[in-house]
Amino acid sequence: MKTVIYVLSVCLSILLPSTVLALEIKGEWIQGGMVTGKTDPANNIEFLGRVVRINEQGIFVVGLSRDAKPSVQMTETFSDGSRRIHTFKVKQREYNEQRIEGVPKKTVDIPEEELPRIYKEIAQTKAARNIDSSLNSFLETFQWPAQGIITGIYGSRRFYNGKPGRPHYGIDIAAPQGSPVLAPSSGTITLVHKNMYFSGGTIIMDHGHGISSTFIHLHKAHVKEGDKVEQGQVIAEIGSTGRSTGPHLDWRMNWFDQRLDPQLLVDGLPTKNGDQ
Ligand SMILES: [Zn+2]
Missing domain, CATH: 2.70.70.10 (Glucose Permease (Domain IIA))
Structure with missing residues (x-):
């Protein structure tokens, strides 16, 4: 019986990987843009070297400067310590x-x-x-x-x-x-x-x-x-x-x-x- 429970819990942990909730992003990745996102509230988000505040619904916000690079990274850390790095392309603008x-x-x-x-x-x-x-x-x-x-x-x-x-x-x-x-x-x-x-x-x-x-x-x-x-x-x-x-x-x-x-x-x- 003990073995059965053990096997079951192993299966569960495989079936429910921490990455089960996909990161949702709203807004345009453009220089000067504001982008909101949603993750599991228990996760951690890092962007431009800053740990980002996440509300109870899992919602957070980040922003891009006038001269933001063509590509930016966001690190999502899950409650089990595993992490995923998301890379986003940033639309570059011309200024007058x-x-x-x-x-x-x-x-x-x-x-x-x-x-x-x-x-x-x-x-x-x-x-x-x-x-x-x-x-x-x-x-x-x-x-x-x-x-x-x-x-x-x-x-x-x-x-x-x-x-x-x-x-x-x-x-x-x-x-x-x-x-x-x-x-x-x-x-x-x-x-x-x-x-x-x-x-x-x-x-x-x-x-x-x-x-x-x-x-x-x-x-x-x-x-x-x-x-x-x-x-x-x-x-x-x-x-x-x-x-x-x-x-x-x-x-x-x-x-x-x-x-x-x-x-x-x-x-x-x-x-x-x-x-x-
Ligand atoms: Zn002015």
């Missing part, structure tokens, strides 16, 4: 060039005495983007945070007053000063700053699992740090603070330090009826 004239001189030629302030603000921004909360707001269908005309897109190589700068990581939506900025999904406000050196009035919002939105050049904030906001709630007013030449919203998204393209997450254009 954009020359911006007339931004404040001090935001292009940076006076040395401003550096401590700038470093402090970089650290504050980094800390807010590093938050790994259990919110699941990133699963909502994102909506445009403002209505207006797109004047800048993700990824462009940028020149400010003729001087090469960092690429543009956000999407610019031009609209009159004071126009409302709406939460693109629900979330928690993790940073409110009246006037950062480059980004002016700045708000960072957590959507969970390392996904965050950053809104910059704001005229006025209508929220404070720690506020929980609903999708569509007014969080700020559009302005032209920081390195800016006119009122617009610059909306950025991150998966931790990876810069995502917000436009990949919303449909149509930021106008009333979705076209221009």
Whole structure:
């Protein structure tokens, strides 16, 4: 009898290998893209050197930067310690060039005495983007945070007053000063700053699992740090603070330090009826 039970349990372990649940992936593997996945909640997922948070349903999210390599790997470790490495091909994009004239001189030629302030603000921004909360707001269908005309897109190589700068990581939506900025999904406000050196009035919002939105050049904030906001709630007013030449919203998204393209997450254009 003992032998029978033993044989049976061996058979079971063969019939039920730990890889019985296939990894499900949703979203496009593209530079700047956000990809969600589903695995057994007991498994472990590693991506870009980071152990990824998995919710009770087994859902997780990762993001790809502007310059993500043509191929990326994801390691799935099962509860028995075995692992499987998944390789994904990443669609490579071409970025345009954009020359911006007339931004404040001090935001292009940076006076040395401003550096401590700038470093402090970089650290504050980094800390807010590093938050790994259990919110699941990133699963909502994102909506445009403002209505207006797109004047800048993700990824462009940028020149400010003729001087090469960092690429543009956000999407610019031009609209009159004071126009409302709406939460693109629900979330928690993790940073409110009246006037950062480059980004002016700045708000960072957590959507969970390392996904965050950053809104910059704001005229006025209508929220404070720690506020929980609903999708569509007014969080700020559009302005032209920081390195800016006119009122617009610059909306950025991150998966931790990876810069995502917000436009990949919303449909149509930021106008009333979705076209221009
Ligand atoms: Zn911008």
